[in-house]
Amino acid sequence: MTTQAEPRPVQPGTDTSGVPFRITDPGRVPSQRYVSPEFSRLEKEKLWPHVWQMACRLEEIPRPGDFTEYKIGDQSILVVRESEDSVKAYFNACRHRATALGVGSGTFHGGQIVCPYHGWRWNLDGSNSYVYAQRGFKPGCLDADFLKLRECQVGTLFGMVFINMDPAAPPLHEAMAGIAEALAPIGFERMRVRWWRHVVLPANWKIAQEAFMEAYHVMQAHPSLAMGMSDEDFDVDSFAGEFECFPGGHAHSLPLSEMKVPVQGMSAAEYFVQYNNALYFGTDAYATEREMFIQQGLLERDIEPEQFPAAFFQALYDYAAGAGIALPPPAQNTSGYGHIFPNITVLPAYGNSIIYRVRPNGDNPESCIFEVWAVQIPAEGDEPGQPELEGPIPVDDWPQILKEDFYNILAQQQGLRTQGSDELVLSESYEAMIVNNHRTIDEYLAR
Template sequence: MTVIEDSAQSRSGTVPPRYACGETFVPKSRYVDPEFLRLELDRLFTQVWQPACREEELPAPGSFYEYVIGRQSIMVVRQKDRSVKAFYNACTHRGMKVVRGSGCAAGGDLRCQFHGWRFALDGRSSFVPSRDEFLDRPRDQWSLRPVAVGSWGGWIFVSMADNPPDLLEWLDPLPSALEPFRLHDMRFRWRKRTPLNANYKTVIDAFIEGYHTPGTHPQTLRAAQGPRPPAEPAAPQEFVYAPYTPTLRYRNHSRFIYTARPDSGDRDAARKAQAARPEVFANSMQYNYLEVGSLVTERDYRAARRLATMEPSDIPPFVLYHQMCEELALAEGVDFPKMTMEQYFAGNGDWHVFPTLVLLVEKSCVLGYRVLPDAENPNRCVFEMFSLEHFAPGEVPETSWLEVERWQDHDGWGELPTQDLRNIDAIHAGMHSRGFDGLWLNTAQEMSIRNAHAIADRFLFGVDDGQGAAGDG
């Protein structure tokens, strides 16, 4: 079957056989085939909402940020009234990019550096040299072409769709589940980006399931051995105590949580008793600060160190830790989010904000990843990693994106993220093997991956297989 015939078939509401997923099987062609990447860039990324930048990256009127997805460049611009507009980043004269990177428009207008055309911050054409030498055309054809824009949680989202869905409806259930965490009040602690030799989905997949934890991060099973436990490979018997991370699937997104296995019973009573000791729980929190650099703030780290010196009591260490973190934050002037434990567990976890954003959410801190596809090569992508926090007034640090050409050249990723990055190239390289046909997924802990492909198929091929039912576990 030719590519043209495949495309015709896809528009009829069926998935071409080489891209068709099973209940738990995903063919490798969806990761390594250049034609599939082209379909994603043409049909998926042009129709969905995507986080372009954070509000804080547009600090003043005239501030702009260039968001690049495939070959599409979109400029997001802060207006004089502090609202935000977005436009295709192409001068309507000859297609020249009007802005590059980020910055602030000099003199309050956007200027094309090719022929000097100018545009107001709202996209209207404001100056055309020798305009009388051009044939007349409608005014809107001189102006920048707008792109739909919206905001939630401190992010500015854009959509290239002609009639995109309501942003909050697209994000459901994130807006309600994460409202108590007040993500919109958080600010960057740090942020980094680097290219990787892998498909963007290969990277996303590695961060939206917890099934890999004992295999990739064995030290996290050994909190009783200190805040920096040894990381030699886990023995088979240690896998019994691996975290259980079932997937919750939604219409457009997914989440996995950490919980007890339904059938665990009392078989690991000794392990549970060990985990109930304050110093053991505190060790895990200290590890996140020391070797992840996120999920735990410096204040939380101090609370964890104090917790590690306490004797067991009737109050679980988890509850004590959260109380201590809140008290310390409030004492230091942080407008700390208030929520019930029910609200915490409704929002806490690892969220896949389809298609490119992953958020690991805690009360005081968020660890985030964004992974963007290459414009032409399915074996390349751009990986971004960042941490957001609640800060006291006047304590928000000045940050910018740390650009690293090779991730190996930066030694500040932390032990746990480094373990993930070491895997990525080998995972994607293995997908090219003649001995590998595709992904065979765990039915409980890896269905976030299958759900992402089901969402994609709605846009790519007009197929809705019901995999992403709201609240489906």
């Protein structure tokens, strides 16, 4: 796990020469990777069926029998709470005539998964419990192993349920090696959903995700965060930080060695307060009412401007201790800002986080489903209920910062279609997560 400001090389022994529009120069990405039906079909065949992907959060299936349906491409997976401590994932098809056994989310009552077509039933562990009028079937058709529901691999990490359709794929703990350890101090598993929304964007899933895999765009794209910084003011090397890239496509950002105020003439207190306000009003996730309450209390006290950030964090932990909020100690070796391959990005702060999941919308390479979770470590006794997906929310109805990102995604996808765009140019330092992601995709497509 070497710290580096550039993406890792392709895994030794991997021959990507047969991959169309492959990455040959880490600073250049062929535009066809975002618009080509051929490339999209290859991802559908060689990436999504073989990679670990987040199917749901544990809060979505809190009780035995609860289920939710996860769709990727033309595949439908039922994620089922088998018991308090066990989760199963099944291909959503009856073993009789392939009828879907569940749609959306709900509960299999009585611990029985019942086919709505002919009434065949399965226990929550996938074993068959009933075949209607079984005397009409040859004994060989009723073999117990044959009748079991077909399973995906399943595992849990950071309060999320991950599935892998490939029975030969390495287990989750191996696939997440590196990133699981790096992000462990953030306490994602303690967080619960405040809201969960989605939008359908006319853009490739990778383009949509890459908007959140670098901080290089902040000065131009987000005026409320840039606060009038000029190019001379904005120290992109300090602001963007340094990345650590892992095998498997995962990456995270290391913490800055010191906080710098990037706007001339602004005190540490002024910058810190305005930045928090921008995040609160612009995302309603990265900073929340809890932090605004603490911040407002400090503004009513006589605190030296340079000491204000430290005073805020002390007040945050004092408040958390009194309210029974299980904040973890400050992380020393990560900012928490990270990418979990292939399609999860996390941006935590203050015991909160934004979580993004982006996936293809059917077979159209220029359409994707973009989901946003706002999560937070709750106060003791303040556990929220099951989260419900809202939307699709029109782009104009999102908080300002997210809206700015979405409009840039749409503009980028439009530009990719022009004859003036045959490849994208990336910084191996500022956009290392993106380059690392593409190289890992090529490793899957080369198999």
